[in-house]
Amino acid sequence: MANTLAALKSLPCPAGDNCTAFQCLFSHARDKSESDNKSVDHNTLNIQKPPKVTTTSRTHTNHDRVDSPEHDLQRKRVKLDLDSAAASPRPSSVSASSLKIRPGEQRKGSPARMSATIHNSSSRLSGPNLSSLTETKKQVVGPQAKLLQSMAAVSTAPAQSLSFTPEARPKPPNTPKPSSTGPESLNPRLLKKAPTSHATRVALVKALHKEFQRLNDELKKTAKGAERKWLLSDQEVIVKALDEEQEIATKKTSIYNTSIRTRILMYKKMSLAQWKDERSKVAQSADPSSTESASTAVVESIETGLTPSQELQFLPRLVFDLTPLEAYGYISKVPSEEDVADAEATVKACGNTETCDRCTRRFQVFPGRRESDGALASNGNCTYHPGKLYYLERAPGDRSRAQRRFRCCQRNYEDEAGGCTTAEHHVFKTTDPKRLAAVLNFVHTPxxxxxxxxxxxxxxxxxxxxxxxxxxxxxxxxxxxxxxxxxxxxxxxxxxxxxxxxxxxxxxxxxxxxxxxxxxxxxxxxxxxxxxxxxxxxxxxxxxxxxxxxxxxxxxxxxxxxxxxxxxxxxxxxxxxxxxxxxxxxxxxxxxxxxxxxxxxxxxxxxxxxxxxxxxxxxxxxxxxxxxxxxxxxxxxxxxxxxxxxxxxxxxMKGWAMGAGGELMAPTEDWTVVGGAQVKKPHSR
Structure with a gap:
């Protein structure tokens, strides 16, 4: 509809100069003359300064303002053609009032259109043009000043950064995150939802820091070679304590008190060898390219505090009675001949049919080989996974069913593709003492x-x-x-x-x-x-x-x-x-x-x-x-x-000691242990 009405403007009005219609849709001869009278020479931007507007001029009626060319120039926004401004010999002649933007029109303009206008025009601002624009900016206040400030800022930026659209804006290089502004103290980090009071968190952080400091000091006394890399500075010990407390506070909020106290107790009981093991794994994960094996540096020489003969005297204390453990495969009595005969009869009755220990398929074995073809077992080859199953670790809060995989090939347990290794025969094992005795019976050590x-x-x-x-x-x-x-x-x-x-x-x-x-x-x-x-x-x-x-x-x-x-x-x-x-x-x-x-x-x-x-x-x-x-x-x-x-x-700790002859001596009733030392009991009167 708008295009159709605009096309009528190119047709002469049927009423000619006698047309009295308000805003006629057709063209008239007077329209061209009025347009010529109100035109502005954009090639030179030589705009004469309009007369000063007084406060009374703002009260004129609409009829007065339309009939006055000067008021019309002041009322309408003058579009600044920067293409012409670059070629203008007198850019400083642009008045501040001619650049005034009406608030209503400023709101109507879209940001994208204004950005594009600034981008297209700012590349042509240079030399005296930019200086004149800067001088003009000093004289303008309000929305005009903001517009000119944007244009001046854009003109000084590199060419590739002049586009403000999200698609064209260049991405900055990956810069490392700024480091901490300063060292941290033993003050728990601020959380969105604290699991307990601040005072309690402070006490627990200090207790955790105390154990870390103790273990780090012990390592410092004996550190040699690569172990020196595992030492922590005082600030790193503090950060480690804060990290541990923050992890528990965020991931185990509901059981915070129990979890962090268990963690503190664990480090309190931790030995130097275990601390070395933990530090070596942290160092190895931080530098995976390192070829140094953690085990070579963590190996601890076992110092029992006893001589070899005293260690032999200590061994009987570690002997177990295997009789109650028969349910777990420990055999404490020799199977009788009747038991052996029953086992042999059972095997013969089932035709030597067994279940494969690797692929769980049923098969038959032939001791002495099968007469027809010399085979040792039936049911063909055995396809299986030699690696054990393990569960994949789940993310915190993930309640989905954990996946099980084989360590040999990392294949899922639910995968129906079969095993990754093929053997010639199926195999089996038995733990029944009667069947074992049928091959070779048990005997007591003489x-x-x-x-x-x-x-x-x-x-x-x-x-x-x-x-x-x-x-x-x-x-x-x-x-x-x-x-x-x-x-x-x-x-x-x-x-x-x-x-x-x-x-x-x-x-x-x-x-x-x-x-x-x-x-x-x-x-x-x-x-x-x-x-x-x-x-x-x-x-x-x-x-x-x-x-x-x-x-x-x-x-x-x-x-x-x-x-x-x-x-x-x-x-x-x-x-x-x-x-x-x-x-x-x-x-x-x-x-x-x-x-x-x-x-x-x-x-x-x-x-x-x-x-x-x-x-x-x-x-x-x-x-x-x-x-x-x-x-x-x-x-x-x-x-x-x-x-x-x-x-x-x-x-x-309980008061045991070694005698002069190397024998173990139990604590007597007159002695007790206080603070790790054996002291005599005070006699009551």
Whole structure:
């Protein structure tokens, strides 16, 4: 409609000059003349200054203002054409009143249009034009001054920053966040919703800071080499305390008091080795490119405060009675012949059908091989995941179901694609003592007078899968606490081998084939083959016992019924060797899982958390080396020494002491412990 009406303006009015219509839509000859009279020479911007307007002129009627050209010039906004202004020889002749902008029109103009106008025009302002515009700005107040200030500011900016639209505005470079304005004090940080009163938060922060300061001071006394990087400055200790308190206050608001007090108690009981472990992990996470292993610097030398002979005297205190633990695989009595016969009949009745220990499929085993084709097991290949399952960590507040993944390939447990590893045979294991006795029955460790009375040993076995389940294939014994190897041999199992379980046992078929045979009474030490390269360690070839019974008889030559036997998960090793020992010290029972049996802490986990030492480390590339049973046996012995150190400290607090002959002396009734020192009780009158 608007376009149609505008088109009528180009047509002459039918009434001609006699038209009396108000605001006629057609053109007239007088319109052109009036336009010429009111035109402004924009090329030169030579606008004559209108006469001064008095207060009485504002009271004129509309008719007076329309008829007066001067008032009309003053009333209408003069558009400043900056293109012409750049070429004007007299830019200073522009009056301030000619640049006046009416408030109503200023509101009608859109910000985007005004920004574009400023952007297009400001690039042409330079030299004297800009100076004249600046001079004019000084004389103008109100909206005009703001407009001129914007134009002057834009003209001095770089060309690429003149566009004020969000799309065209250049993004600033990524600059680091400004550092803190100053050091922090032991004053809890301001939170939107404080979990408790400010005074309580201050007291808890100071208690947490006290423990951090204590641990940092202890580390400062013994720090060597890379450990110096783990030290904290006084300000860093304060920041760490504030960070810990703020994290608990924001994430555990409802249980704030309990959580932070538990955290304070944890650091209060934390040893220097545990603090080193924590600091090393923080340093390693801050610098992932560092090739320095945290375990190399965190390893703690175990100082029990006792001599080796005194440590041996302490060992009987750590012996467990295995009789109540039969439900968890510990066997304390020898199965009878009737039990063995029942187990054999049961296996025969089911046709040697088993459930695969890896993929849970049912299959059949054939001891002595199947006559038709010589197969050892049915149901084809076994596809499985060798890694254990673990739960993915969820974000705080995430109540969705946690995902379970396999450590070997990081695949979800719910994935139906099958396993990531394929083996030739399905395998199984059994923990039933009757079935184990059907292959080789258990025996009690005999008394051997030739074994020194002051001997204690660490014991570890490696097992492989055969047609009779898990069988012993390597046996290792090391002295305790010295750690010297007393026995390390391979063992030929009773049944045909389905899988040597090399990933964990470290035993390969070629090791068994090339091993030299050893018997009871013969030299069972490994054969050492020197290498041509002096920098390389000589090769050690283990000898092999012809059967598990012969290997057990060789074991009885280095231990006696009175010898303390140390190990991790001893029920597995004792059952593999088919022995029942009266003095067993199991690190699974010394360092129990928080949920109790049958849950167990792994040996690798205990060594890393308790002693900061990494064992059973798999190579990132190449074939799997498997576990070293000698290393595992030594690790179990070190955990026992750590337990002795902690127990002895507790006993000393209760008043125990060492006698002149090295014997343990219990506190008498006349003595008590005050402040960690043994003092005599005051006699009451």
């Amino acid at each position: 008394v051997n007078p030739k074994v020194p009375e002051d001997r204690a040993v660490s014991f570890d076995c490696e097992m492989g899968y055969t047609v009779y389940g898990l069988e012993l294939i390597r046996l290792t014994v090391v002295s305790w606490p010295a750690g010297d190897t007393l026995l390390d041999i391979l063992v030929r199992p009773v049944g045909e081998v389905l899988d040597f379980n090399t990933r964990f046992s470290g035993v390969r078929p070629e090791d068994m084939a090339s091993a030299e045979r050893c018997d009871v009474g013969s030299n069972h030490e490994p054969t050492v083959i020197p290498t041509q390269d002096p920098t390389q360690k000589p090769e050690r070839r283990l000898k092999i016992a012809a059967s598990p019974k012969i290997a057990r008889d060789i074991l009885f030559t280095v231990i006696s019924a009175e010898t303390p036997l140390i190990g991790h998960g001893l029920e597995n090793d004792l059952n593999a060797a088919r022995i029942i020992h009266p003095k067993c010290i199991d690190t699974v029972l010394l360092w129990p899982h928080s949920r109790g049996l049958p849950m167990r802490n792994g040996l690798k986990y205990l060594m890393e958390t308790k002693l900061g030492r990494k064992i059973q480390v798999e190579a990132p590339e190449g074939p799997l080396e498997g576990h070293d049973s000698a290393e595992d046996a030594q690790a179990a012995g070190d955990l026992v020494r750590l337990k002795i150190r902690d127990e002895w400290k507790t006993m000393q």
